[in-house]
Each structure stands twice: as structure tokens, then as C-alpha cells.
Amino acid sequence: DAGVIQSPRHEVTEMGQEVTLRCKPISGHNSLFWYRQTMMRGLELLIYFNNNVPIDDSGMPEDRFSAKMPNASFSTLKIQPSEPRDSAVYFCASSGRGSAYQETQYFGPGTRLLVL
Amino acid sequence: AQKITQTQPGMFVQEKEAVTLDCTYDTSDPSYGLFWYKQPSSGEMIFLIYQGSYDQQNATEGRYSLNFQKARKSANLVISASQLGDSAMYFCAMRELGNNRLAFGKGNQVVVIP
Numbered sequence: 001d002a003g004v005i006q007s008p009r010h011e012v013t014e015m016g017q018e019v020t021l022r023c024k025p026i027s028g029h030n031s032l033f034w035y036r037q038t039m040m041r042g043l044e045l046l047i048y049f050n051n052n053v054p055i056d057d058s059g060m061p062e063d064r065f066s067a068k069m070p071n072a073s074f075s076t077l078k079i080q081p082s083e084p085r086d087s088a089v090y091f092c093a094s095s096g097r098g099s100a101y102q103e104t105q106y107f108g109p110g111t112r113l114l115v116l
Numbered sequence: 117a118q119k120i121t122q123t124q125p126g127m128f129v130q131e132k133e134a135v136t137l138d139c140t141y142d143t144s145d146p147s148y149g150l151f152w153y154k155q156p157s158s159g160e161m162i163f164l165i166y167q168g169s170y171d172q173q174n175a176t177e178g179r180y181s182l183n184f185q186k187a188r189k190s191a192n193l194v195i196s197a198s199q200l201g202d203s204a205m206y207f208c209a210m211r212e213l214g215n216n217r218l219a220f221g222k223g224n225q226v227v228v229i230p
Contacts, residue, residue: 033218043207043220056217091161101149101211102168105218107161 002026004108006092012114018080021111024073025094033105034067034077035091043091049075082115089113118142120208120221129198129228136183137193137224139208147213150191152182155223156204164206167191198228 005024013019025032034046047057049069057067064083069075079086089112093105121140129135141150152164167175167182175182183192195202205223 042222045217048217059217089159093161101147101213101215102166103149104151104163104166106163107153109160112159 004092004094004106006090006108006111008111009109010112010114012116013082014116015083016081017115018078019082019086019113019115021077021090021092021113023075023077023092023108025075025092026106027073029094029096029106030072031095031103032069032075033093033095034075035093035107037089037091037110038087046077079113082113084115087113087115119219120210122208122221122224124224126225126227129202129226131200131228131230132197134194134196135198135202135226137195137206137208137226139191139193139221141189141191141208141210143189143210143212145212145214149211150182150184151209151211151218152180152191152193153207153209153220154202154204155207156201161207165193195226198226200228200230202226203228 007022030051032049035043037043046059047067048055052069067077089110091110092108095103095105119142148169150167154162154164165175165177165180167184174184179196181194205225207223208221209218211218
């Protein structure tokens with residue numbers, strides 16, 4: 001069974017450009033999470049979808065960040081315009097029942113973003 | 117407030133030895149789950165083991181076991197018979213009932229030496 005798929009794996013862009021990160025969750029999972037990992041702040045939850053609906057976006061840093069989940073098998077995280085401080089590893093994770101604390105979240109390989 | 121505390125410095129472990137990674141957590145919620153993840157140098161986050169707050173027995177998964185001491189709010193990971201491939205950063209995480217967030221600790225670095 002395929003795990004969580006993320007693309008691109010690496011992205012280098014210039015400040016001010018739009019960046020779109022993509023995620024395909026594990027088939028059958030109905031919850032999807034976007035995390036950001038930096039040395040300074042560790043792993044932070046950005047946004048959480050349940051059944052394609054955004055439930056908690058309080059971790060989204062600012063209006064430059066937006067996320068969508070148009071269907072159960074695809075989500076995007078967009079940064080527009082990008083800034084150097086957005087440089088980080090962005091992880092997508094999915095789980096079977098997002099609202100249940102017992103559910104394991106399975107992570108994708110991450111997208112390493114560098115904004116110059 | 118810090119929910120998950122992992123304070124050990126980087127650890128060097130001899131191959132085939134056991135290693136214990138400390139994790140303490142802070143919650144007032146009686147219902148929660150504790151998770152350990154491994155992040156090797158390649159960067160992916162790999163789920164290792166889960167312990168629920170109501171579980172009576174310590175969780176085990178192959179060479180991984182969790183020493184769960186609920187009263188002390190401690191959930192230490194034990195890796196038995198260390199292998200070179202165990203060299204990685206290990207993260208403890210907690211999710212409380214009614215909270216969407218998986219709160220992560222800062223991680224423990226483990227290097228297994230032959």
C-alpha cells in the first residue's frame with residue numbers, strides 16, 4: 001500500500017515567487033495534516049482537514065499561506081508570496097479518523113523548501 | 117507551556133546494546149495518546165509505537181518498547197539490540213482528546229557505533 005505522497009521533494013525558489021506543495025494521503029484516510037519543521041521551532045501543525053473540510057487552521061502563519069483539499073485524495077499548500085523565513089521542511093500526514101486521539105498520523109517524505 | 121519534554125543530549129550507543137530515550141509530558145486530560153517517531157538523516161518521519169493513556173500494558177513493537185509510567189507522566193522509548201540503522205532523531209509526541217494537534221518534543225539524537 002502506498003504511503004503519503006508529497007511533491008516536489010525539493011523546491012528552491014526566489015523571494016516573492018509563489019510556491020505550491022502537493023500531497024496525496026493514504027487511500028481511505030479521511031484526515032490530513034500539514035506540518036512545518038524548522039530547527040528553531042521544531043514541528044508545528046499548520047492546518048488540519050477532516051473529510052476535506054479545514055477544521056483547524058490556527059497554525060497557518062499568515063495570509064500568505066493557504067491550503068485546500070478539493071477531494072479526498074489531494075491537498076495543496078500554497079505560499080504566495082514566499083519569503084526566506086518560509087524555508088523549512090513541509091510534511092503532510094494522514095490518519096484514519098482525524099478526530100480520534102488514538103489515531104496514528106502517517107507522514108509523507110516531506111518537501112524541503114528553500115526560499116532565496 | 118511545553119507539552120512534551122525531551123532533554124537528553126545526543127547519545128552514542130554501542131551496536132547491539134539497548135538504549136532508553138526519555139520523554140515526559142504535561143496534560144490534565146485523562147484521555148491522550150503518546151507516539152514515538154524516528155527521523156533518520158534522510159528526513160522522513162517514521163511511526164514507531166503508540167501508547168494510549170488507558171492502556172494497562174506497556175506497548176511493544178518488535179525491538180521497540182515503551183516504558184509508560186502514567187503517574188510520573190513519563191513515556192520512555194526503549195530500543196533493544198541497537199543496529200546501525202537506528203541512528204536517527206527520535207521524537208516523542210502526544211495528542212489529547214479534543215485537540216487536533218500532535219504536540220512534538222524537540223527530539224533525541226541517537227548515533228549507533230559499531
